[in-house]
Amino acid sequence: MKRTLPLFLTFVVGMFPIFAFFVPHRAVSNLNQQLDTWLVIVAAFALPLGVVNLVGSNIDKIKRKQRGWPYSVVLIAGLCIMAFYGIVGGEQGFHPYFQYMFVNMVSPLQATMFSLLAFYVASAAYRAFRARNIEATVLLAAAIIVMMGRIPFGDMLTGGKMTPISEWIMTKPNAAAQRGIIIGAALGAASMQIRVILGIERTYLGKGQE
Amino acid sequence: MKVEKLLYIDRRIIYLLVAIGALIPIIRPIGLPVVPTSPVKGLFDKIEGLGPDDAVMISFDYGPSSEPELNPMAAAILRHLFIRRIRVIVVAIFPLGGVSMAIQEVGRVSKEFDLEYGVDFVNLGYKDGGQAPMKAMGVSIQDVFPADVDGRPTRDMPLIQEVKNYEDIDVVISLATGVIGEWWANLINAQFGVDVAVGCTAVSAPKYYAYLRSGQMIGLLGGLKGASEYEKLLIDRYPKARELYARPDEAKRSAMTGMDVQSIVHIIIIAFIIFGNTMYFILRRSQRR
Numbered sequence: 431m432k433r434t435l436p437l438f439l440t441f442v443v444g445m446f447p448i449f450a451f452f453v454p455h456r457a458v459s460n461l462n463q464q465l466d467t468w469l470v471i472v473a474a475f476a477l478p479l480g481v482v483n484l485v486g487s488n489i490d491k492i493k494r495k496q497r498g499w500p501y502s503v504v505l506i507a508g509l510c511i512m513a514f515y516g517i518v519g520g521e522q523g524f525h526p527y528f529q530y531m532f533v534n535m536v537s538p539l540q541a542t543m544f545s546l547l548a549f550y551v552a553s554a555a556y557r558a559f560r561a562r563n564i565e566a567t568v569l570l571a572a573a574i575i576v577m578m579g580r581i582p583f584g585d586m587l588t589g590g591k592m593t594p595i596s597e598w599i600m601t602k603p604n605a606a607a608q609r610g611i612i613i614g615a616a617l618g619a620a621s622m623q624i625r626v627i628l629g630i631e632r633t634y635l636g637k638g639q640e
Numbered sequence: 641m642k643v644e645k646l647l648y649i650d651r652r653i654i655y656l657l658v659a660i661g662a663l664i665p666i667i668r669p670i671g672l673p674v675v676p677t678s679p680v681k682g683l684f685d686k687i688e689g690l691g692p693d694d695a696v697m698i699s700f701d702y703g704p705s706s707e708p709e710l711n712p713m714a715a716a717i718l719r720h721l722f723i724r725r726i727r728v729i730v731v732a733i734f735p736l737g738g739v740s741m742a743i744q745e746v747g748r749v750s751k752e753f754d755l756e757y758g759v760d761f762v763n764l765g766y767k768d769g770g771q772a773p774m775k776a777m778g779v780s781i782q783d784v785f786p787a788d789v790d791g792r793p794t795r796d797m798p799l800i801q802e803v804k805n806y807e808d809i810d811v812v813i814s815l816a817t818g819v820i821g822e823w824w825a826n827l828i829n830a831q832f833g834v835d836v837a838v839g840c841t842a843v844s845a846p847k848y849y850a851y852l853r854s855g856q857m858i859g860l861l862g863g864l865k866g867a868s869e870y871e872k873l874l875i876d877r878y879p880k881a882r883e884l885y886a887r888p889d890e891a892k893r894s895a896m897t898g899m900d901v902q903s904i905v906h907i908i909i910i911a912f913i914i915f916g917n918t919m920y921f922i923l924r925r926s927q928r929r
Binding site: 463466467469470472473474476477529532533536537538539540541543544545548549551552553555556557559560561570573574577578580581582583585586590593597600601604605608609611612 | 648649651654655657658659662672673674675677678703704705706707708735737740743744767768769770772773775776779783784842845846847849850852853854863865899902903905906907908909910912913914915916917920921
């Protein structure tokens, strides 16, 4: 029962939207809409699950005094303080302190982390971007053209030719390659979903239940 | 030996040059010209074709890490919509600060216009669950967001009474970091047929060209360049926008000012790549000899 019931529920809930897609009857459509509403509620439970997991693993780290454990203390303190002001602040969590901490702490910290990328990218590009073979040379040439196409200097130097060339690279070879990746990933995801619905893939049931 | 030294130049020198390159245009803006491209014009023209009876949904699907690229985009699009008196519904699907970005930008830009909250625009706030609320809004926006960002019931708002689901929305614009923009294109456009446009960081832009080419998206604003192109189109078309962007505080925030910084840093990176490759070939030739 412990294994059969989740497998049965997964099968029914997984198959029903597919059935509803092909059967546009009002009753079927209404039930499908109801399922979508439940999905919003069920998906929201992933959040506390993540919090429990994060807190558990960091408390464990602090208890064992593992390397970098003071960071775990900061993480848990930050989580508790933000969550406290979020909960007392109302439905959307906008207590003045919550917004103050977000604007003056979270926002600058994240912006700083992201800004540092410019320095690392410059250093990495200098060290690693070498025309070692034909493939690397093609990649290098395309990268330089696209980079030049992203800035006004490119057009100023080439009399307005760089943007069209850069756009051509993005809309033709790039879009073709991206399409291949997207279709491949979608087929992979679809096959995984079929495996889950049919009960072939059971790892989500947890250890010992597969 | 000298060439080898140059090839393995101290990274702090690179950091210093990038820092100088980024600082100079901030202190003394250059004002480089911006040429709008067709993916940006796609969204601009679509909005130009809408009027006060139409409604647009903007989803704030990014956090502070993408703020420098996406905030100017959000401001330019909101200004365009408000100038044309198009009704705007704001939502946030990104959990790490999407709603705070929405509060900040919508709050700031809406004050520039004479608008009535709940009639001309509404900020519905954040809803957890990613694709689930996105899909459920195809049936009823009010069911997914019974209250707005401040907890006010949405059933009393004329805008939400009139705009029930995607059928009443003309365009969905996702300002996205990560995968959420793709969900709007491959889930909401595909299943509900509503036009979708995405504004994303420059690093995410390449993947969206596939959706743009297939017709699943009507427009794409890629990074700071996309934002600056939109600002340029807006400034050229509307005197009100020209006035707004001429204000010193707005000029500082604008993507066109940011483009000066990006241009210089790109030039530095390209120069380093060319220099590094030249040194590499010189060293390889001398080693062969």
